[in-house]
Amino acid sequence: MWIAPAPDQQAMNGFLRRLWSRTPPPPRGSGPLFEAIIAALAEVQDYARSHGGEIVLVEVTDQNVVKVRFQGACAGCPLAGVTFRLGIEKELMSRFPEIRKVQLLL
Numbered sequence: 748m749w750i751a752p753a754p755d756q757q758a759m760n761g762f763l764r765r766l767w768s769r770t771p772p773p774p775r776g777s778g779p780l781f782e783a784i785i786a787a788l789a790e791v792q793d794y795a796r797s798h799g800g801e802i803v804l805v806e807v808t809d810q811n812v813v814k815v816r817f818q819g820a821c822a823g824c825p826l827a828g829v830t831f832r833l834g835i836e837k838e839l840m841s842r843f844p845e846i847r848k849v850q851l852l853l
Contacts, residue, residue: 776807780845784813787842791835795821802835805852811845816852827851 774785788804795802800821805814815835817827824830828851836849 774804
């Protein structure tokens with residue numbers, strides 16, 4: 748039976764540090780709707796961070812399509828779809844009727 752060698756701990760720590768320290772690009776968009784969505788998402792960030800995750804606003808298009816991405820533990824959570832549909836999408840659509848669609852990017 749073949750057993751894989753243990754990874755070099757220092758190299759692994761460096762890899763993980765680089766992976767976790769990546770900051771997402773700034774969200775694309777501008778205007779009052781954009782700023783209001785950022786503020787609304789800030790209200791749910793504490794909940795996401797308490798579970799080791801984060802909800803990132805990626806873009807608000809000119810057609811009022813909001814694009815978000817889950818990161819950290821939220822990205823792999825089996826309940827992420829439920830959180831998105833019943834929490835984020837529903838809340839944003841009810842607060843901001845001008846939003847045409849909310850997309851969860853993978």
